[in-house]
Amino acid sequence: MPKQIRINAFDMNTGVHQSQGLWRHPRDRSSEYTTIAYWQNLAKTLEKGKFDGIFLADVTGVYDVFGGNRDAALRNGVQVPNNDPFLLVPAMAAVTEHLGFGITGSLTYEPPYTFARKMSTLDHLTNGRVGWNIVTGYLDSAAKASGATKQTSHDTRYDIAEEYMQLMYKLWEGSWEDGAVQRSADRGIYVDPTRVHAVEHDGEYFRLNGIHLSEPSPQRTPVLYQAGTSPKGQAFAGKHAECIFISSPTKHVMKQSVKKLRAAVQEQGRPADAVVVFAMMNVIVGRTEEEAQEKLRDYRKYASYEGALTLMSGWTGIDFSSCDPKDTVKHMRNDSMHTAIDRFTISDPDRVWTVGEVAEHLAVGGSGPVIVGSVTQVADELQQWMEETDVDGFNLAYTVAPESIQEFVDLVVPELQARGVYKTEYAQGTLREKLFDGAPRLLSPHPAATYRRSR
Template sequence: MAKKRIYLNAFEMNTPGHQSPGLWAHPDDKSYRYKDSEYWIELAKLLEKGRFDAVFLADVLGTYDVYNGSRDAAVRQGAQAPVNDPALVVPFMAAVTKHLGFGVTASVTHEHPYTFARRMSTLDHLTKGRVGWNIVTSYLKSAAVNMGKENQIKHDERYDVAAEYLDVTYKLWEESWEDDAVKVDKENGIYTDPEKVHDIHHEGNYFKVPGAHLSEPSPQRTPVIYQAGASTKGRAFAAKNAECVFIGAPTISATKDTVDKLHADIKEAGRSSEEVKVLTMFTPIVGRTEEEAVAKFNDYKNYISHEGALALFGGWTGIDLSAYDPDENLRYVESDAIQSAVENFTKINPDKPSTAEDIKEFVGIGGMGPYTIGSPEQVADTMEAWVNEAGVDGFNIAYAITPGTFKDFVEHVVPILQDRGLVQTEYGGNTLRDNLFGHGDQLPDHHPGKNTKGVLVK
């Protein structure tokens, strides 16, 4: 039996049809309400009631246009299109909660670090220290060309950009303003002591940021660092910087392989695996009984959009399955998309190669991650098995329908996990970082973010 606490994120996106393409058409699905502040407010209250650690907000800056060489399938099927900004829903959710964290996805290749650092500091202030940053390098070519680039930056170079981007933001967040710079001294008319605000003097291969951070230090200074790359380069980046790593693999064995590699990289980077929480994607289909759950799953299957699934797969992997026969085996093709995704999709069934038909069925509910079907006890047992056998620390809970999947999980599964001592019954800290690790609000002193060796001048 698992002994350590299981960490829970809700996996969401400011879009209809996040990980289960086509299920927006189900009569009980409310994902079309993604445009309404009330949807996010209600969801936040539900997740805090279920003692979720955070809501993890995915994002893409382009459309999925690999399948059939067109975006039409993704747009027609609502496959992560249309999509709105993830950061702007956070203040609504923060206003009605006290502890729930917010992991915001933002790309290092399509936004300048100087302005981005201010946006995250603003959110950390407004949430009283409950913000995390999911660092992505943007795998869609459609995003790159719409941001004015000739083509997508090569996969490994994107991580070189990410390393420098993070270096810039660390300097802005951690070094630019001293802890006691802000005085709010009404008697002497001094709001901030200018002697305690420093330029970061950054000049690198990709960015030049000579000046000081625009924002005063927020409760966490640096947001909790999430990262979601499972390629060799991605794992090395995560091992050095990440506090939470999000992975998606179809089986326990494939997940264990990724976790083992990640833990080895973390050790090589001179950090402890205790400093990094590994969360895997997971879609629970819960019924009061197993029979009810199976009936619910069979109902959901009627709404799967295979065209939408193939559109998502094309964007994730760079592989256009319109050129495949249904029973043709998937072939590995190196691309500048998500390299680990192709490898994972070859492991859907450990006993035989994956075909195009397998992939569109698998992606239809839960996207790149697994789903489980059962009674509350069965779902809880399955989650324990993943923790014990794959070595994960927790789960990014994706939905088949929203908010129904989350409601079922909070009402029926969370109490069982709490009774087993696996999910928190009360939050342990006020900031996201302190709740996750219990060691205070800010990065530990030995973290690279505290040791950028920036040249600070007034």
């Protein structure tokens, strides 16, 4: 039986996500992101297309590395203004039954005690359809806006994340026993106090003494997403992640990333297939190849190369404003996102990128690859990426909203279903059960299982 393709929509609660400048396209409606109707219509489209979920990116802070200020980011709308991704979920869950929600939450800016309650609340309201994309932040502007002088160093952020995860597992898995909530009117007992336990934590970065405020949700711990592919990030993902999001411009880079990630999972005593790897992808499809290529030519008319380099500067911490388009992109290390500069330098030593090529690549589709072609060509390419890189599916970014997603649902999904590589019906159960055909809660050897109390 051929491997089934998993697909999430990749979006953000902002008017300009990945494809910089395309907000100016006459058919683009991404500026409607401030309305409930925009997100509910998108959610219904995704569920019609049997998408596994919507992966909601987020960034705290402003991209102010390009030119040394925030002007280019504001001028091009580079992921600013942006709104809270968590508040979108109840609105979309209300009009869907199966769609999952992977929400980016930066542990650097989310107090652990209240964050645990927020995720449990969403898991209850969605009947177990939420996931958490664990990020540590990478912008100095975010750190300064939150009261620090600059962000914590890259590797230290992962040390903090490790302790943060211990707290989350203690709250989600260990504070309330199964059966603690009794709601016994006859005995006058809503909750059995002997089955609720305080979390006492006195660590290097966090202190906490209290019970989890929420009763156990369908999944307890939400499905855990992670996107780090630096050595420190891979080790963290290997231990904690259930779904891993990667973004690579070529098959060679993507294949190497997947290989390293699966090895990191095995090093933690978990099977290599314990994680679902989603790769960023952008699809421009037409009923013929020429129609698709004409769309790409049309889209490029609106692309903002300044916006693309503003995004790249923010990711890497490198100011590209004074670079010539013919300059070669060189590798360097700082406390920003290591993956962003690696993917265009050391990850593929056989490919040399110029600044202009990076800008052109990012402007339409973002940091991932772009497939352009007829329905058959797109389906063929998606299968080839699966076979040649060992990914499990794709986070599908849009170029023009909602056109890109709508066309994928109407044209590509039926073709994939006809080939037997894409589901025709949703599985029942929570998001974890749908993704892994297993239990709704994390099981050993995942570390979360060790915190669960039993009686």
